[in-house]
Amino acid sequence: MNAIIEVQDVSKSYGGVVANKRVSMTVQAGGITGLIGPNGSGKTTLFNSIVGYHPIDSGSIKFEGREISKMPVQSIARLGLIRTFQQTRIYAAMDCTQNMLISLPHRKMKFLDAFSKHGESDHAKAERLLEFVGLYEKRFLNAGSLSFGQQKLLEFAMALMNEPTGLLLDEPTAGINPTLINGLIDRLKRANREFGITLFIIEHNMRVIMNMADKIYCLAHGEMLAQGTPQEIQNDQRVVDAYLGTH
Amino acid sequence: MNTKNIIFYVALLVLTAIAPFLFPDFRTQLATLWLMIVVAMTWDMTGGQMGYNSLGNILFYGTGMYVAAVISIGMVHDVGAYTDAGRLELMTFTERQYFVGAIVGIIGAGLFCSVTAIVVGYVTFGLRGPYFAIGTLGVAIAAGELVSNWGWIGGGQGISLPVYPGNFDVGKLFFYYLFAGTGVVLFMFLKWLYSTRFGAAINAIRDDEEKAEAMGIHTMRYKLTTWAMAAFFVGIVGGISGFQLIHFEPLETAYQTTNLGIFMVVCVLLGGKGTLWGPVIGAILFHFIKEVTWNYFLGWQWVALGALIVVTVVYFQDGVMGWLAHRKPQSPRL
Numbered sequence: 124m125n126a127i128i129e130v131q132d133v134s135k136s137y138g139g140v141v142a143n144k145r146v147s148m149t150v151q152a153g154g155i156t157g158l159i160g161p162n163g164s165g166k167t168t169l170f171n172s173i174v175g176y177h178p179i180d181s182g183s184i185k186f187e188g189r190e191i192s193k194m195p196v197q198s199i200a201r202l203g204l205i206r207t208f209q210q211t212r213i214y215a216a217m218d219c220t221q222n223m224l225i226s227l228p229h230r231k232m233k234f235l236d237a238f239s240k241h242g243e244s245d246h247a248k249a250e251r252l253l254e255f256v257g258l259y260e261k262r263f264l265n266a267g268s269l270s271f272g273q274q275k276l277l278e279f280a281m282a283l284m285n286e287p288t289g290l291l292l293d294e295p296t297a298g299i300n301p302t303l304i305n306g307l308i309d310r311l312k313r314a315n316r317e318f319g320i321t322l323f324i325i326e327h328n329m330r331v332i333m334n335m336a337d338k339i340y341c342l343a344h345g346e347m348l349a350q351g352t353p354q355e356i357q358n359d360q361r362v363v364d365a366y367l368g369t370h
Numbered sequence: 371m372n373t374k375n376i377i378f379y380v381a382l383l384v385l386t387a388i389a390p391f392l393f394p395d396f397r398t399q400l401a402t403l404w405l406m407i408v409v410a411m412t413w414d415m416t417g418g419q420m421g422y423n424s425l426g427n428i429l430f431y432g433t434g435m436y437v438a439a440v441i442s443i444g445m446v447h448d449v450g451a452y453t454d455a456g457r458l459e460l461m462t463f464t465e466r467q468y469f470v471g472a473i474v475g476i477i478g479a480g481l482f483c484s485v486t487a488i489v490v491g492y493v494t495f496g497l498r499g500p501y502f503a504i505g506t507l508g509v510a511i512a513a514g515e516l517v518s519n520w521g522w523i524g525g526g527q528g529i530s531l532p533v534y535p536g537n538f539d540v541g542k543l544f545f546y547y548l549f550a551g552t553g554v555v556l557f558m559f560l561k562w563l564y565s566t567r568f569g570a571a572i573n574a575i576r577d578d579e580e581k582a583e584a585m586g587i588h589t590m591r592y593k594l595t596t597w598a599m600a601a602f603f604v605g606i607v608g609g610i611s612g613f614q615l616i617h618f619e620p621l622e623t624a625y626q627t628t629n630l631g632i633f634m635v636v637c638v639l640l641g642g643k644g645t646l647w648g649p650v651i652g653a654i655l656f657h658f659i660k661e662v663t664w665n666y667f668l669g670w671q672w673v674a675l676g677a678l679i680v681v682t683v684v685y686f687q688d689g690v691m692g693w694l695a696h697r698k699p700q701s702p703r704l
């Protein structure tokens with residue numbers, strides 16, 4: 124396996140707050156990598172740095188071997204690396220199907236393709252993926268009328284619609300009904316296995332991430348505290364302390 | 371489209387064609403109505419469908435007027451000599467020169483305005499919300515000032531074009547059909563455009579531009595293309611207006627930021643933003659109200675119009691279409 128995302132010594136501060144301090148990590152192609160850490164430890168900040176949402180102070184970020192730390196969000200997205208938002212962003216005024224159709228991979232389209240209507244296959248793909256996340260019944264409902272958890276599922280389906288190579292998910296299970304979490308874990312795994320999408324997942328819930336990831340990183344106070352297999356992380360005293368210390 | 375729709379649109383087309391004969395005394399007003407419809411529909415392309423409220427679209431109206439005039443004059447005479455205020459020599463146009471110049475000039479005006487939109491948009495589309503509105507307004511005001519200081523194209527005096535060669539009433543028909551034709555083509559174009567992926571993409575930009583960027587949509591390209599297409603049609607009606615008015619000057623007629631520049635926004639708000647029919651309905655309502663106030667409240671017309679604008683902006687933001695959608699939530703959007 125080779126690295127698809129390589130983060131080298133990345134630092135980022137907001138005014139006086141150092142949110143990421145010389146963070147280094149890699150995401151292996153084809154796998155599921157987890158990122159854990161207490162609230163405020165800098166997980167979302169690292170995601171934002173990777174996808175080009177804000178400029179970093181120093182360090183290097185590579186995607187498929189190419190330096191992307193100075194690229195804007197759209198350009199990185201068009202390389203096939205996209206993210207979902209912790210606060211969930213969907214087009215609330217449009218129905219679920221429209222949300223899906225808008226998420227078609229524009230990087231695979233020629234400009235003139237924009238001047239045609241969505242085809243049969245686009246609709247079929249949208250419906251298949253809505254079915255995949257369990258929202259098929261809601262396909263004609265306004266996305267804004269869905270529950271928070273359903274909106275997260277829709278955002279996940281939209282991301283899949285975009286056919287990314289790498290997908291960064293910021294707390295995909297937060298706010299989801301606990302009885303549905305196992306189903307979601309299963310879908311994330313299938314997206315990785317069946318669609319071949321490399322996943323990099325921020326997850327606050329230890330049980331969830333232990334179930335999915337083959338490699339886990341743990342941030343604390345903006346610094347990389349530990350890394351290893353789920354087993355290793357689970358037994359790492361520093362990780363346990365970091366979690367206990369804040370909760 | 372089902373049969374009912376086809377009948378509806380054919381009926382409208384027939385009405386458009388015979389309107390100047392049904393109301394022969396109102397030919398110029400009807401032509402102006404179509405001008406309003408065109409500027410309202412084009413304003414809504416960015417304002418309603420894409421979420422970028424421009425206050426400077428009048429830039430393309432004024433620029434279109436000047437470009438069309440300069441092209442049509444330049445094809446026959448020396449422009450500087452023609453616009454010279456102290457000119458004694460009579461400079462005339464044959465009938466053929468008039469029509470060829472008008473057509474080439476008007477199309478050239480549309481194209482020139484598209485390019486202008488791309489250049490100006492490249493800078494102003496970096497601005498969001500009220501900053502974009504004020505930024506575009508600034509460009510339009512500056513353009514008006516620039517033109518009024520440019521002697522070669524007549525400076526503050528403006529330009530006088532030749533009058534329509536032929537019967538005065540036929541001339542009115544000629545301009546009516548130019549405006550109406552542009553409006554019909556624009557309407558059909560937008561009805562199609564809004565049904566394509568392009569329409570979906572600009573709606574995505576309006577609803578959440580950051581999300582659209584995160585999904586890899588070429589947002590700048592869509593924004594520039596949309597404004598360029600809008601500018602093309604505004605440039606065309608600007609060009610037509612120049613020939614219809616015969617004489618125009620830069621600040622009050624061409625770059626009339628406080629009149630037409632604001633009216634087009636009010637039309638869209640009145641009719642309903644972000645809908646295909648809203649700008650059309652809004653323009654018809656607005657034009658009607660405006661004509662009535664001009665005729666019956668003379669002296670108070672600006673106060674009445676200002677009141678209308680305030681009421682629309684404060685209490686009736688969703689316009690007629692929004693009001694209809696609210697009353698009949700099940701009805702599909704037109």
Ligand SMILES: Nc1ncnc2c1ncn2[C@@H]1O[C@H](COP(=O)(O)OP(=O)(O)O)[C@@H](O)[C@H]1O
Binds near residue numbers: 160162163165166168
């Ligand atoms: N936009 C911002 N402006 C200022 N401070 C921020 C901003 N975003 C995050 N922070 C701060 O940076 C730190 C890390 O935040 P974040 O990356 O969101 O943590 P996590 O996702 O691990 O909960 C926190 O102290 C937070 O308050």
Ligand SMILES: [Mg+2]
Binds near residue numbers: 167168209
């Ligand atoms: Mg976070």
